[in-house]
Structure formats: C-alpha cells, structure tokens
Amino acid sequence: MRVSLVLFTRDLRVHDNPALRAAADDADRVIPLFVVDSRIVASGYPGGNRAAFLARCLADLDAGLRALGGRLVVRTGDPVRWVRTLVDEHAIRDVHLSDDVSGHAQRRLARLRAELDEAGARVHAHTETITAVAPARLSPSGGQDHFAVFTPYLRRWLETPLRSVLAPPDTVRLPGGLSPGALPGPEAFSSAEATAGTLDGGERAARTALAAWAAGPVDDYAEGHDDLAGDRTSHLSPHLHLGTLSAVEVLHRVGSRTPGAREFTRQLAWRDFHHQVLAARPACARQDYRPRGDRWRDAPAELRAWQEGRTGFPIVDAGMRQLLRQGWMHNRARLITASFLTKTLYLDWRAGARHYLRHLLDGDIANNQLNWQWVAGTGTDSRPNRVLNPLRQAERYDPDGAYVRRHLPELGEITGPEVHRPWTLSETVRSRLDYPEPMVDLAGARERFLAARR
Ligand SMILES: Cc1cc2nc3c(=O)[nH]c(=O)nc-3n(C[C@H](O)[C@H](O)[C@H](O)COP(=O)(O)OP(=O)(O)OC[C@H]3O[C@@H](n4cnc5c(N)ncnc54)[C@H](O)[C@@H]3O)c2cc1C
Incomplete structure (x- = not known):
C-alpha cells in the first residue's frame, strides 16, 4: 500500500x-x-x-x-x-x-x-x-527577478494562459490506525473573542458566494467598485486568502465578457503582482521596498485613536469601525484610512499593517504589506507623495453619507453629506453627539508630510 x-x-x-x-x-x-x-x-x-x-x-x-x-x-x-x-x-x-x-x-x-x-x-x-499565475512564470525582459511596475506585469499576465480547473479527487482514504485528531476551534488560534456579523467561512460558503457573484453582480463591477455605501465588490478576498476558492477557478468562472468582468480580472492581477514582488523580496514584509528616508512620528495616542475609529474624521472612523466589527473593510476605505495614518498623521505603515493583519479576514502578507507600502509611497506606486484628502474622498465615494451612518451609529441622526463634517453643525447638535473633534488640521498635516519627503 x-x-x-x-x-x-x-x-x-x-x-x-x-x-x-x-x-x-x-x-x-x-x-x-x-x-x-x-x-x-x-x-x-x-x-x-x-x-x-x-x-x-x-x-x-x-x-x-x-x-x-x-x-x-x-x-x-x-x-x-x-x-x-x-x-x-x-x-x-x-x-x-x-x-x-x-x-x-x-x-x-x-x-x-x-x-x-x-x-x-x-x-x-x-x-x-495560491496565485493564478506562478511568480516564476513571468519575468521582465530586462532580466530582473520580478516586475516592479504593475502595467507591464498586467500586459504579460493577460497574455498568459490559465491552467485548467481540476475536479476534486474521487476518493481520499486515510491509512489504517491513524488518529485524525480533534478539529481546532477558534481558541486554538487566538484568545480574543469574535464579533458577530462576519462573513461565513469554508469552501461551501465560498463556492456559493462565487456562483452568486459570477451570475450577475460582477458585470456592474466597473461602475460599482468604488461605491462605499453600495458595497458592490465581490467580498471574495477572505476565501481567496485561505484558499477556500482558487484564483484560477474564480477567473475561469467570471470570464472576460463584460467591462465589469475585465475590471474584476485586473484586480486579481494585482493580487498576483503583489505575490510575485514578495516572492522575490520577502523582506518587504517589514522593510521599505523603496526607502524614502522617512523618520516616522512616534505618537501612540494618535495611533490608538486611528485604530479605535476616533479620529474625528467620519469617513476614516467608519472604515476603522467596519474593520473591528466585520473583519473586513471596503477597498476605498482601506485607501483612505491607510493614507490618513501614513501621510496625514505621518505614522509608520508597519503599525497600520500590523493592526489590519490582526483584524482582516483576508489579511495576508503579500497583499496587505505591499498595499500598505503602495499607499505609504515606499512601495510600487509611481506617485509616492500623493495624499488623499479624506473630505474630498468622502464627498466623491460616499456622497450621501450612508456608509458613515452605517458604521458610526453616534452620527446616525445627521442626514445627508453634512455627516462628513460634524464640526460644522450647531453647538446644540454637537453637544448631543458622542463624537470627537478632528484630531488634526488637514492642510498643516499635508505640509508636514510633503516637507518630510522633500
Ligand atoms: C492598505 C491596504 C491593505 C490591504 N490589505 C489586503 C489584504 O491583507 N488582503 C487582501 O486580499 N487585500 C488587501 N487589500 C486589497 C483590497 O483592498 C482587497 O483585496 C479588497 O478590498 C477585498 O474586497 P473584495 O474581495 O470585495 O475585492 P474585489 O474588489 O471584489 O476584488 C477581487 C479580488 O481581487 C483582489 N484584489 C482587489 N484589490 C486588490 C489590491 N489592491 N491588491 C491585491 N489584490 C487585490 C482580491 O483578492 C479581491 O478579493 C488591501 C488594500 C489596501 C489599500
């Protein structure tokens, strides 16, 4: 045998x-x-x-x-x-x-x-x-060991044929006399309690989610993916992270018929892109990919306010509370909250990445650390010093304020886009809200960051 x-x-x-x-x-x-x-x-x-x-x-x-x-x-x-x-x-x-x-x-x-x-x-x-295309399958023509820029990588990735999808084996039989051991409960991995309302895990839930996504919503992805309140992305990332779905099968199922499907496919290329960077530069989990001479501020109270979603900027706080409650955060909110930490507060991306990794169901070293570096401007972004203004982002991606009201119940009574600027409300209304004043002056913070990068 x-x-x-x-x-x-x-x-x-x-x-x-x-x-x-x-x-x-x-x-x-x-x-x-x-x-x-x-x-x-x-x-x-x-x-x-x-x-x-x-x-x-x-x-x-x-x-x-x-x-x-x-x-x-x-x-x-x-x-x-x-x-x-x-x-x-x-x-x-x-x-x-x-x-x-x-x-x-x-x-x-x-x-x-x-x-x-x-x-x-x-x-x-x-x-x-784990990835759709193996890191070693694509190498740049210049002889480097990986692609440092996404666009040429994407071009080559799109030309690369996917392997076919494999059926499960007919049988998997254990050798005799082997004790399987007990299945681990959550306490085997962490002593922290789970909150309610997170995504259901496991292969069956993942396959149901993929079938539902491929059956229609993906076609709307090109227009819908930045709509914070509409929440019109696939939510497949935790399944991809733990491999209850294979990236190859997701790509085969979704195809490339519609602009939505093509835009979605591009996001999966980002996933492979970050994996090939990390495969070649594993130290980038901790070290700057492109050092910018940063001397990050050390401000534990500010870091804590950001982690708890108490910065006084509702769009930032809504993202951070979504993370704590659901173990997930919309990509647009990830961009806004990460830019706020690294550029507005000028705190080290590693502290933000650690907090995300602890709480995100999809948190993985390649996507998390390299997206953090991208936002912090120490990674592969070709515009490393761009600073996202949280108020402009809020007006654009949560125009009615519905995302903020959903995640910040203390601001639930404020209707319309005013919810993004609670400091402009009357003294009487403000005194009723258990919500902090903005922790920083945005214009001054932007100057501080740009001066540090000069
Ligand atoms: C600071 C920061 C940290 C992040 N940390 C993680 C992380 O730990 N794990 C993670 O999977 N994604 C991470 N992302 C990328 C992205 O935010 C999530 O993949 C996405 O929000 C997951 O939601 P979704 O499945 O609905 O995505 P969709 O928009 O439906 O995209 C489909 C899939 O494409 C992949 N994808 C989408 N955007 C990216 C991206 N920018 N980089 C790499 N892959 C992407 C994911 O696997 C995702 O499930 C991070 C982004 C930022 C800005």
Whole structure:
C-alpha cells in the first residue's frame, strides 16, 4: 500500500487543488494534514474574527474530505516536524503542498526539503494553487527577478494562459490506525473573542458566494467598485486568502465578457503582482521596498485613536469601525484610512499593517504589506507623495453619507453629506453627539508630510 501526504496551508479546499489531486493520484492512501503552527499562534497576530473564520474553514474542509471518504488530520506544533514524523511512521515517499511566497513559507519549504531529503522522501511544491499565475512564470525582459511596475506585469499576465480547473479527487482514504485528531476551534488560534456579523467561512460558503457573484453582480463591477455605501465588490478576498476558492477557478468562472468582468480580472492581477514582488523580496514584509528616508512620528495616542475609529474624521472612523466589527473593510476605505495614518498623521505603515493583519479576514502578507507600502509611497506606486484628502474622498465615494451612518451609529441622526463634517453643525447638535473633534488640521498635516519627503 502506498501512502502520500498533502500538507494544507492556505489552500483549504477539495476543488481545484493541485496538491491534493496529486497526492490522491499518487497513492492508495492519503494523509490530508493541517498543522496548527505554534509559531504563527505565538506571534499573536490573529484576532478573534480571523480565528473563528479559520476554524470554520477547517471544519468545512474536514466535511469536504469526509464526503470523499477521508478526514482532515490535525496536529499542533511545528509543521516540518509533524510531516517528518508521519513520513517515518507511514513510509511515505511523496509529500505535496502549495507553493507560497512569504518568508515564513519559503523557509518552511526549505526546511521541509532538507528534512525529507534525509528521510528519502520527495517534496512537491505545487504552483498556481495560491496565485493564478506562478511568480516564476513571468519575468521582465530586462532580466530582473520580478516586475516592479504593475502595467507591464498586467500586459504579460493577460497574455498568459490559465491552467485548467481540476475536479476534486474521487476518493481520499486515510491509512489504517491513524488518529485524525480533534478539529481546532477558534481558541486554538487566538484568545480574543469574535464579533458577530462576519462573513461565513469554508469552501461551501465560498463556492456559493462565487456562483452568486459570477451570475450577475460582477458585470456592474466597473461602475460599482468604488461605491462605499453600495458595497458592490465581490467580498471574495477572505476565501481567496485561505484558499477556500482558487484564483484560477474564480477567473475561469467570471470570464472576460463584460467591462465589469475585465475590471474584476485586473484586480486579481494585482493580487498576483503583489505575490510575485514578495516572492522575490520577502523582506518587504517589514522593510521599505523603496526607502524614502522617512523618520516616522512616534505618537501612540494618535495611533490608538486611528485604530479605535476616533479620529474625528467620519469617513476614516467608519472604515476603522467596519474593520473591528466585520473583519473586513471596503477597498476605498482601506485607501483612505491607510493614507490618513501614513501621510496625514505621518505614522509608520508597519503599525497600520500590523493592526489590519490582526483584524482582516483576508489579511495576508503579500497583499496587505505591499498595499500598505503602495499607499505609504515606499512601495510600487509611481506617485509616492500623493495624499488623499479624506473630505474630498468622502464627498466623491460616499456622497450621501450612508456608509458613515452605517458604521458610526453616534452620527446616525445627521442626514445627508453634512455627516462628513460634524464640526460644522450647531453647538446644540454637537453637544448631543458622542463624537470627537478632528484630531488634526488637514492642510498643516499635508505640509508636514510633503516637507518630510522633500
Ligand atoms: C492598505 C491596504 C491593505 C490591504 N490589505 C489586503 C489584504 O491583507 N488582503 C487582501 O486580499 N487585500 C488587501 N487589500 C486589497 C483590497 O483592498 C482587497 O483585496 C479588497 O478590498 C477585498 O474586497 P473584495 O474581495 O470585495 O475585492 P474585489 O474588489 O471584489 O476584488 C477581487 C479580488 O481581487 C483582489 N484584489 C482587489 N484589490 C486588490 C489590491 N489592491 N491588491 C491585491 N489584490 C487585490 C482580491 O483578492 C479581491 O478579493 C488591501 C488594500 C489596501 C489599500
């Protein structure tokens, strides 16, 4: 009897999963393993909502594997040590996993290779499982190791044929005598509580969401994606982050018939773009991609006001409260809140990125850190010193103020766009509101930032 092993990481699905398919094609018995990585848990970054979402995805993956005759095998500790133990116990020759780009993932793969080499087993790192197009498949004509600018990358990415979508394996059967271990609950990942009202996790919920999105709303994406109150984006990012959906399958399903579908496809190219930057420059998770000589201010009380959504600028505070409550934030609000932190307050992007990573269900190193760097002007943006004015952004993308009223109940009684400038309301109205004065003068803050960058 031949046994293979697939190590799940952030590819928590049975559909279109090249690592799982190869493991099942390879052998009569498969160990589908997930390891609660003690190092990630000890880093303390998953918040309550993320932990609950991940636990839900694992329970659903287990259900998907049971339907194929198997179970999810769960262990806690160091994934490399656990793989080695199981390889030795079951005389495994082939171990499959998805290739990933972060420094942590690259180091894990290198350690796995070294460890299994010693055990006489092979490691197969499957590409185009997490991204649609593998980072190494596209390289710039100038001989650089990655694309530093999005537009030429996009051109090449659009010309690259997608691999086909894979069906789930017919069966996944465990070797005898192997205890699957208990499925982890949210407490295995974080001691923080989840809030109500977050997205449902797991492959079944993800596939339902994709089917609904592809059936119509995507066609409206080109006009609708910046409408804060309308919330007309796909909300697929948490599913893509944990791999309950494959990016390849999303692209096949959505196609390119309409301007909406083409604009949406372009967003998925941004996702691959950031992954290929991080694959080549894993240190960019912490270091400036393009250093600008910044000497960021140190102002813990200001950072706290931003984190809690108490800056006195309703459009900023609405985004930050949405994040805390739902574990998600609209992309336009991410741009506004990140620009406010890094340019208006001139605080370090790393502090903002850390807060987002703790709370975002979709928070991942490639998209989060590199979007933060893009906004901070230390990344790949060709206009690094642009500063978003939160009031102009509010007027343009939340013209009636509905987004702000939805997320800031204390301003719920203020009708129309006046909600964006509560400081202009009468003294009587203001005294009734439990809402702070603006924490900064926007014009002065802009000058401070531009002077620092000169
Ligand atoms: C400061 C900042 C931090 C961010 N952090 C993350 C993060 O941790 N994880 C994350 O997935 N996205 C991140 N984004 C990108 C973007 O905001 C989210 O992907 C998007 O809001 C998710 O909502 P959606 O699924 O409805 O997106 P849609 O608008 O429906 O887009 C479809 C998909 O395209 C991808 N995508 C869209 N915009 C981007 C982008 N700018 N960069 C990379 N991929 C993109 C996502 O996978 C998304 O699900 C960040 C953006 C900013 C400005």
